[in-house]
Every structure is written in C-alpha cells, then in structure tokens.
Amino acid sequence: MVTVAAPAAVTDGEWVRRVAGPIRRVWRLLFSVVLTFLGLTCVTFFIGRVIPIDPVLAIVGDKASIETYNRVRSEIGLDLPIPVQYWRYLLKVLHGDFGNSVITSQPVLQDLLRVFPATLELSLLALIIGVVFGVPLGVIAATHRGRWQDQVIRFGSLIGYSMPVFWLGLIGLLVFYAKLGWVEGPGRLDVSYDDIVPVVTGLITVDSLFAGEHDVFWNSLGHLVLPASILGYLSLAYVARMTRSFMLGQLKQEYILATLAKGLSPFRVVWVHALGNVWVQLVTVIALTFGNLLEGAVLTETVFAWPGLGLYMKNSLFNADLNAVLGGTMLVGVVYIGLNMLSDLIYPLVDPRARERR
Amino acid sequence: MSAALTWRGWLLDPAPVSRRQARLGRWFRAWLAFQRNGLAMTGLCVVSALVLTALAAPLIADPRAAILQVLTERLQPPSASHWFGVDELGRDIFARIVFGARTTLIIVALVSAIVAPVGLAIGLTAGYFGHWIDAVLMRITDIFLSFPRLVLALAFAAALGPGIENAVIAIALTTWPPYARLARAEALTRRRAEFIEAAELQGASHLRIILSQIMPLCLPSVIIRLTLDMAGIILTAAGLGFLGLAAQPPAPEWGAMVSSGRQVLLGQWWVSTIPGIAIFVTSVGFNLLGDGLRDVADSRSS
Numbered sequence: 001m002v003t004v005a006a007p008a009a010v011t012d013g014e015w016v017r018r019v020a021g022p023i024r025r026v027w028r029l030l031f032s033v034v035l036t037f038l039g040l041t042c043v044t045f046f047i048g049r050v051i052p053i054d055p056v057l058a059i060v061g062d063k064a065s066i067e068t069y070n071r072v073r074s075e076i077g078l079d080l081p082i083p084v085q086y087w088r089y090l091l092k093v094l095h096g097d098f099g100n101s102v103i104t105s106q107p108v109l110q111d112l113l114r115v116f117p118a119t120l121e122l123s124l125l126a127l128i129i130g131v132v133f134g135v136p137l138g139v140i141a142a143t144h145r146g147r148w149q150d151q152v153i154r155f156g157s158l159i160g161y162s163m164p165v166f167w168l169g170l171i172g173l174l175v176f177y178a179k180l181g182w183v184e185g186p187g188r189l190d191v192s193y194d195d196i197v198p199v200v201t202g203l204i205t206v207d208s209l210f211a212g213e214h215d216v217f218w219n220s221l222g223h224l225v226l227p228a229s230i231l232g233y234l235s236l237a238y239v240a241r242m243t244r245s246f247m248l249g250q251l252k253q254e255y256i257l258a259t260l261a262k263g264l265s266p267f268r269v270v271w272v273h274a275l276g277n278v279w280v281q282l283v284t285v286i287a288l289t290f291g292n293l294l295e296g297a298v299l300t301e302t303v304f305a306w307p308g309l310g311l312y313m314k315n316s317l318f319n320a321d322l323n324a325v326l327g328g329t330m331l332v333g334v335v336y337i338g339l340n341m342l343s344d345l346i347y348p349l350v351d352p353r354a355r356e357r358r
Numbered sequence: 359m360s361a362a363l364t365w366r367g368w369l370l371d372p373a374p375v376s377r378r379q380a381r382l383g384r385w386f387r388a389w390l391a392f393q394r395n396g397l398a399m400t401g402l403c404v405v406s407a408l409v410l411t412a413l414a415a416p417l418i419a420d421p422r423a424a425i426l427q428v429l430t431e432r433l434q435p436p437s438a439s440h441w442f443g444v445d446e447l448g449r450d451i452f453a454r455i456v457f458g459a460r461t462t463l464i465i466v467a468l469v470s471a472i473v474a475p476v477g478l479a480i481g482l483t484a485g486y487f488g489h490w491i492d493a494v495l496m497r498i499t500d501i502f503l504s505f506p507r508l509v510l511a512l513a514f515a516a517a518l519g520p521g522i523e524n525a526v527i528a529i530a531l532t533t534w535p536p537y538a539r540l541a542r543a544e545a546l547t548r549r550r551a552e553f554i555e556a557a558e559l560q561g562a563s564h565l566r567i568i569l570s571q572i573m574p575l576c577l578p579s580v581i582i583r584l585t586l587d588m589a590g591i592i593l594t595a596a597g598l599g600f601l602g603l604a605a606q607p608p609a610p611e612w613g614a615m616v617s618s619g620r621q622v623l624l625g626q627w628w629v630s631t632i633p634g635i636a637i638f639v640t641s642v643g644f645n646l647l648g649d650g651l652r653d654v655a656d657s658r659s660s
Contacts, residue, residue, distance in 0.1 A: 032500065039501035043510070047517040162641040164593055166600045167616050167634030170623060178624050295506040299597050313509070314601060317516045329513040332506045340504055 025348075033341050038090075040333045044326045045089050049082075098327035103319050108327035111312065116331070117202025118188060119301070119308030122227055123293035129232025130239050130289060135275075135282065137236070138243025142251060143270055153240060160237020165230065165296055169303035172226050184222035186305035193219050227304045231296065235289045242285045243278060250274040280350050287343035291336045391654045398650020404643025412459040419453035425608045426450075436628055443628040446618065451628065454610035455636050461611045462640065465526055465595045465604070470584050472530040477537020478576060482568050484538070485545025496542065503535040508594060515603040525604040529594055533587065540583060544576040582655055586648035589641040596637045612637045 064072075073079055077088060092098075098108035141153040176182045184190065188204055193216050197208045205224065208216035250256070251274055259269045297310030305311070309328055316324035370387070374380035392398055411418060432448040434440055442451035484495040511528035518524040548554060548571075557567050598604040599613025607614065612633040619630030 032497075035497060036501050036504050039498075040505065043505070044513070047513050158642065158645060162589055162593075162638060162645050164596050164600075164613070164616070164634060164637045164641070166597060166613075167630070167637065170616065170620060170630055171634070174623055174627060291506060295508045298508060298512060299600065302601065313512065317512065318602070322516065325513055325516045329506075329509050332509045336506050337504055 022348075026345075029341060029344055033337055036337050036340075037334070040330065040337070041090055041093055042086070044330055044333075045086050047329075048089075048322060048326055093330065098330065099323035101316065101324040101327075102321040103316060103324070108323050111324065112309065112327055112331050114202075115307060115309050115312045117308075118306060119294065119297045119310060121203040121205065122224065122231065122300070122306060122308065123290060123297065125224060125228040126231035126235055126293055127286070127290050129228060130235025131286060133232075134236040134239030135243050138240040139247055139270065139275060139278075141240065141244040142247030145248065150244075153244070157237035157240045160234050161241070163234065165234055166299040166303050168230050168234075169227065169300055172230050173303070176226055183226045184219065186223075186303075188223050188307060189216070189220050190223075227300055227306060231293055231300060234296075235293060238289055238292075239282075239285060243282060246278045246281045247274060250277050280347065283346050283350060284343045287339040291339050294332055294335060388654050392650055395650045395653060397646050398653070401643045401646025401648070401650055404639060405647050408459055408463065408640055408643065411456055412463040415456050415460055419450070419456040421453075421457065423450040423453035424457045424610050435626070442632045443626070445615070445629050446622055446626075449608075451615075451632055454615060455612070455633060458610040458612045458615065458633065458636065459640075461522070461605050461609065462592060462595065462637075465522060465529075466588055466591055468526045469530050469533060469591050469595075470588075472526070473534045473537055474580055474584060476530075477534045478541045478573060478580065480534075481538035481541025481543075482545045482572060482576070485542035486549060486564065486568055486572065488546075488549070492542070495538070499535045499538045502532065503539075505532055507532040508597060511594065511598060512601070512603065515598060520603045520606060522605050522609075525595060525598045528598070529591055533591065536587075537580060537583065540579055541576050544579065545572050548572050548575060578655060582648065582651045585644060585651055588644035588648065592637065592641050592644065 070079075077085060080088075096109045098112075100106065101108050101111050104111055137153050137157075141150045144150045173185070177185045197204065197211045197213050197216050200207050200210065204220040205217060208214075208220060251270075256269060256274060259273055260266065264273075294309075297306075297308055298314055299310070300306065301308050301310035302314050309331065313325055313328040316322075316328070368379065369383045371379065371383065374383055392402075415421070426449065428444075428448040430448065431440075431444050432446055434444040436443040440450050440452065442455060445451055445454070480495050480499065484492040484499075507529075510532050511525070514528035514531065515524050518527070545568075554567060554571055557571055562570075595604055596611075596613035596616075599611040600617045602614065602617065605611035605614060607618075615633035616630050616637070619626070619628075619633070623630050
C-alpha cells in the first residue's frame with residue numbers, strides 16, 4: 001500500500017508545480033498588466049485635462065453666449081465629476097475610440113493602424129540587425145576580455161549609445177545619399193513607385209515581394225537600408241554591451257570549467273552552453289530594445305520623412321491635434337506593456353529554473 | 359615635494375587617528391583607483407570642461423554674438439573670426455555652442471534636482487516601512503517604469519506647451535522610478551541592521567533614522583546612477599529640442615541648432631554638424647565618467 005501511495009503524493013506535488021504555479025504566475029502578471037494599463041490611461045486622461053486649450057471654446061468659438069457655452073460643456077461631459085469623466089474616457093479607450101484627428105478628420109485609431117506598419121517595418125529590421133550582430137560581438141568581447149577585440153567592441157558600442165540618433169541620421173543622409181548616392185533618400189518609396197503595390201501587410205518590402213513587383217521591392221529596400229542600419233547600430237550597441245556583461249557572468253561559473261574538463265571544445269562551451277544561458281537574460285533586453293526603437297521612431301522618422309507613427313505624432317503635435325498625440329502615446333504605451341508581458345511569459349519557457357521558483 | 363609626500367602618507371595612513379582622516383583617506387584611495395582608469399579620466403575632463411564652459415560662458419564668448427543676427431555674414435564657413443562658422447540667421451555658432459552648454463547643464467541639473475530627492479523619498483519610505491506602504495509605492499513605481507520615456511515626454515510637452523521647464527518636468531517624470539527602486543533595495547538591506555536598532559532605542563524618530571542613518575548610505579549608488587543616466591537625459595533633452603519642444607528660439611540649444619541646420623545641410627554642413635558633435639562629446643563624457651565611478655564602487659564593495 002505504501003508503495004502505491006508514495007507515487008500519488010509525488011504526482012500531487014507535480015501537479016501543483018506544473019499547473020497551479022503557472023496559473024498563479026499568469027494571474028499575477030495579468031493583474032500587473034491591467035494596473036499598468038489603468039495607470040497609462042490615468043496619465044493620458046490627466047494630460048488631456050491639463051492642456052491649456054479649452055475644448056469647449058474650440059467647438060463654440062469665443063463669440064458664443066454663456067448659455068451655449070454651458071450647453072456644449074455639459075454635452076461633452078465636462079461638468080461631470082472627474083472620476084465619472086475618467087470612467088467614460090476609459091470606456092471609450094477600451095472600445096478603441098480615441099476621438100477624431102483634427103488634421104485628417106478621421107478616427108485616430110484608423111490613422112494609427114494606417115501608419116503603424118511603416119514604423120514596424122523599420123524597427124523590426126533594425127532589431128534584427130541589432131540582435132544578429134550585437135549578440136556575437138558581445139560574446140567575442142566577453143571571451144577576449146581586455147584584449148584588443150574587447151576594446152574595439154566596447155568603444156564601438158560606447159559611441160553607439162552616446163550618439164544622438166537624429167544627428168547620425170542627418171549625417172548618414174548627407175554622406176550616403178547626397179554625396180555617395182549609395183542609398184535612396186527620405187521617405188519609403190520614390191514617388192513614381194507610389195500606389196503600385198496593394199496594401200496587404202503594410203510592410204512595403206513584404207507586399208511588393210508577394211505582388212511580384214521587384215522594382216518596387218528594390219526601391220523600398222534602398223529607402224529602408226539607411227535608417228534601419230542607423231537604428232540597428234544603436235540597438236547593436238546596447239545589445240552587445242548587455243551580452244558582454246551577461247557572458248562575463250556566465251564564464252565565471254564553475255560549470256564552464258566542468259564542461260571544459262569533460263573535454264568539450266571551448267567553441268562549443270562558449271557558443272552553446274554559456275550563450276544558451278545568456279539568452280534567458282537577453283529576452284528582456286531584446287524586448288526593451290524593441291520598445292526603445294518604437295519610441296525613438298519620433299526622432300528617426302522626422303529625419304527620414306518616414307511616414308510612420310513617429311512622424312504622425314510629431315505632425316499632430318505641432319497642429320495641436322491632442323487626440324492624435326494621446327492616441328499615439330496610448331498605442332506605444334500598450335505595445336510597451338505588451339512587450340514587458342511577453343518577456344515575462346517567455347522567461348520561464350527558456351529558463352527551467354524560473355519555472356521551479358514560487 | 360616632501361609636503362606632498364607627507365600629505366599622501368597622512369591620507370593613506372592605515373591607522374587613521376581621527377574620523378576626518380579616515381574619511382578623507384577613503385576618498386583619496388577611491389580617487390587613486392579612479393585616476394588609474396584612463397577612459398574615466400577622459401570622461402572627467404570632458405564633463406569638467408563642460409561645467410567650466412557653462413560657468414564662464416560670458417568670458418569665453420560674447421553673449422550678444424549668440425543671439426545677434428548679422429544677415430550679411432550668414433552661412434559663413436568656419437574661419438579665424440568665426441571658429442565654428444555662422445548659422446543661417448548670421449549668428450556665431452561658437453558663441454551659441456558655448457551658451458548652449460548652459461542650457462544643457464541647466465536641464466541636467468534641474469532633472470537631477472527633481473529625480474534624486476523624489477526617488478529617494480519614495481524608495482526609502484517604501485523600503486523602511488514595508489508592508490502595504492511598500493506594496494502601493496512600488497506598484498506606482500512599476501507603472502511609471504513601464505512607460506515609454508520620449509513619447510510620454512512628448513505628450514506632456516504637447517499638453518504643457520514647449521519650453522525648458524516643461525521638458526524638464528517631462529523628463530523627470532519618466533526618470534525617477536529606477537532611483538526609487540535603488541533606494542528601496544538599500545533601505546531593505548539596512549532596515550534590520552544593528553545601528554538602526556540602536557538609533558531606535560535611543561528614541562530617534564522614523565524621519566530622523568531615514569534621513570541621518572539610511573539616506574547617507576544610499577547616496578553613493580544614487581550619484582553613480584545619476585552620472586550614468588546623464589547621457590540619456592542629455593540625449594532625450596536634445597531630442598526634444600530637435601523636435602522644437604525644449605528651449606524656444608532664439609535661446610541657444612544644441613538639439614534645436616541641429617534641427618535648424620537641416621535646410622542647409624547639403625551646402626553648409628557645419629551648421630548642423632557642430633552642435634551634433636557637442637551633444638555627442640558631452641554624452642560620451644558622462645558615459646565614461648559614470649562607467650569609471652561604477653568600476654571604483656564595484657571594486658570597493660567586492
């Protein structure tokens with residue numbers, strides 16, 4: 001009997017570890033995500049309230065009588081208590097209603113969905129460049145600590161994360177577009193290629209490939225390569241720096257010595273065993289890098305006249321189009337929160353130890 | 359020579375006789391370690407040069423030249439009379455760079471003056487009292503930590519209107535959370551220490567214990583973190599300036615100067631390029647200094 005009971009107890013503990021733990025973790029994560037989202041809406045709501053423009057005056061004009069003014073004021077709900085106003089605002093946001101843009105006179109959400117793919121195309125390519133080059137460089141810097149390889153890589157990344165991105169973009173345009181003519185200029189496409197490819201994903205490089213328009217593809221790639229390389233370099237700097245410090249932490253561990261003593265080649269130990277453990281920490285860094293790319297878009301897109309989210313927000317900003325600015329803020333904020341959540345979810349998948357805890 | 363040797367001997371004395379000697383000796387040893395790091399010293403030089411330039415700006419360049427528009431001389435290349443050339447409105451770029459150092463330093467100083475006390479106050483309170491106070495304060499910190507910095511600063515600047523003060527508020531609002539976390543972690547580790555207990559038994563109030571016992575221990579890590587953050591703050595501020603959301607014309611601000619040179623970039627490269635180099639050099643300087651300080655602190659603690 002005892003021999004039967006013992007495995008049952010083990011499976012009970014097993015069940016708690018396998019199912020109940022993750023459920024509690026996911027629940028906790030959802031709680032914090034919802035809380036952060038509420039905080040974000042509080043901030044955007046507050047920003048919408050402190051703006052010096054009187055929304056009522058904007059509608060009725062300054063010649064309206066006091067009765068008209070009061071009527072409009074209660075129509076848009078400004079006479080309600082602040083918590084009620086916030087509640088109504090929250091409901092609208094949850095329904096995807098950010099109001100209409102003053103410039104395009106379309107719903108802000110529709111505008112955001114139209115411009116977002118351009119930003120996504122640019123930041124995804126930059127992220128790929130950053131990870132593909134940044135991680136190996138970081139590993140090399142760590143394995144050659146203190147030698148010239150390390151010095152060069154550290155110096156290169158120091159320059160990267162000290163660089164004002166908008167300025168590097170301008171210099172890049174000056175050198176590679178104006179002087180050398182190696183790449184295409186600002187914008188996503190030459191005017192002559194506009195509207196040839198039907199919009200499917202919104203990523204012009206992908207759409208043009210699917211449509212079989214190779215001229216459009218090469219042209220769009222020519223426009224994409226400079227801003228993506230510059231952003232990619234900046235992400236590379238950060239990724240390489242973090243990879244280096246994570247790798248240094250791993251290479252100090254005793255298991256490295258053990259695997260070497262077992263007779264594994266140093267190459268395998270570094271690139272498979274140590275780097276395998278570093279990926280766990282890199283997930284968060286990569287998510288963070290992507291978030292930085294999205295918000296840095298405001299500057300890069302201004303320089304490269306790239307018709308994405310950043311340029312949209314910047315133009316709205318200077319036309320006092322607050323709905324559009326707050327909608328854009330909300331979109332970036334939500335993506336940010338989503339990225340944080342995603343890295344929290346992926347973390348235990350790549351690291352068994354994180355699953356054991358709690 | 360002998361005086362320097364005795365000073366040195368007094369500072370490095372392994373058996374200091376007074377508290378002051380011990381403290382100065384500790385600082386001197388940290389300085390010796392810092393001095394050996396060439397890159398960190400480069401950073402220190404750059405940052406000192408920036409501070410000196412900002413303080414002595416009227417002695418280095420003519421204040422009127424930074425704003426005075428001499429349209430007949432517009433867009434002149436760098437020369438003996440205009441070291442960095444002349445911008446599109448006929449203003450001397452060298453003078454504008456020198457006075458722009460003031461703008462940059464003012465922004466950095468104001469942000470630090472807001473961020474460090476706010477972060478310390480929230481973090482120390484959370485770490486010292488613990489329980490639900492900790493939970494609530496850290497939740498709020500986490501919420502602010504997960505906001506996109508530049509975009510939020512943008513939205514704030516849009517709501518409050520462009521200007522240095524609003525840029526500072528916007529940057530500070532998104533910079534304080536790491537300081538609160540840092541201070542909380544320090545407070546948590548010291549909370550149960552015996553010297554805190556001793557102070558409590560002597561009847562010291564909570565406020566007194568936090569201010570006189572725990573806060574001094576947090577300051578070094580907060581200062582190092584601030585130095586490391588400076589470059590980021592400068593880049594964000596320059597970015598806001600580039601977008602036209604920080605200092606308003608004609609006040610000299612490096613980011614705005616890069617932006618104003620965009621129209622003439624192809625013909626007159628210096629108008630945009632030189633302020634960009636100024637931003638870059640300053641940011642490298644702060645990064646090197648911060649890395650150096652961190653290395654010294656790490657080697658001392660380990």
